[in-house]
Amino acid sequence: MACAEYVPQGATLVDVGTDHAYLPVWLIQNGKVSVPVIAGDINEGPLNKARSSAKEYGVENDIVFMLNNGLAGTRESLADTVVIAGMGGETIMDIIKASEWEWQGHTLILQPMSKIYELSRGLYENGFYIESERLIRDNGEIYRVMLVKPGEREMPSAIELYAGNSDREDPLYKEYVSGLIKKFSRMEKGMAASEKADGALLDEARSLHKAALELGKEIGL
Ligand SMILES: C[S@@+](CC[C@H](N)C(=O)[O-])C[C@H]1O[C@@H](n2cnc3c(N)ncnc32)[C@H](O)[C@@H]1O
Incomplete structure (x- = not known):
């Protein structure tokens, strides 16, 4: 529908x-x-x-x-x-x-x-x-x-592509962004803990996590 x-x-x-x-x-x-x-x-x-x-x-x-x-x-x-x-x-x-x-x-x-x-x-x-x-x-x-x-x-920023541009007032959007924050946090922690972690990938995970947290703040999470 x-x-x-x-x-x-x-x-x-x-x-x-x-x-x-x-x-x-x-x-x-x-x-x-x-x-x-x-x-x-x-x-x-x-x-x-x-x-x-x-x-x-x-x-x-x-x-x-x-x-x-x-x-x-x-x-x-x-x-x-x-x-x-x-x-x-x-x-x-x-x-x-x-x-x-x-x-x-x-x-x-x-x-x-x-x-x-x-x-x-x-x-x-x-x-x-x-x-x-x-x-x-x-x-x-x-x-x-x-x-x-x-x-x-x-090209939108990486976090804009990940989060999409749905209505920010939609409760599902808040839930979706909250899921992204958890996902990027897990990614960052996992990479930081791994001895074989690629430095560039760790930086990317860090910056996505930060961007997701900022977006979360903007929408009142
Ligand atoms: C999960 S169904 C989705 C059905 C419907 N579009 C919907 O969203 O409810 C995916 C359908 O896409 C077809 N499909 C997969 N790859 C395709 C392609 N390259 N070209 C055309 N049909 C494809 C599959 O055969 C299947 O019938």
């Missing part, structure tokens, strides 16, 4: 890694997107699940199913909005980099399961920026949902 809320009204959409296709089905049923929606998946099994869902909810004629890797076989003129959700951050970045799209004015909605710092950094290095972000909790875990646009912007 967090991804769906970021989809602009009337969008033309590609859902990469659609799996059960719940997102396209919901968006079509709620009149939020233009049809057809392109729903792709690299695996036959999930794509069959997507076909079944579409049939079950009576929207099978509104979805074009593609068995493909990422955005392979698609071009930028097909859609103005791309969702890539529920995959590792590195896979998401690889999919964007491997695409042959000329990105211009598109909206990307990304929901990484891991390697969020690497994805965030990679986006800025590859001519994208994070316009806004939301945090959601699912099954006890906090996830980040990003609204990304093509365009050159200055």
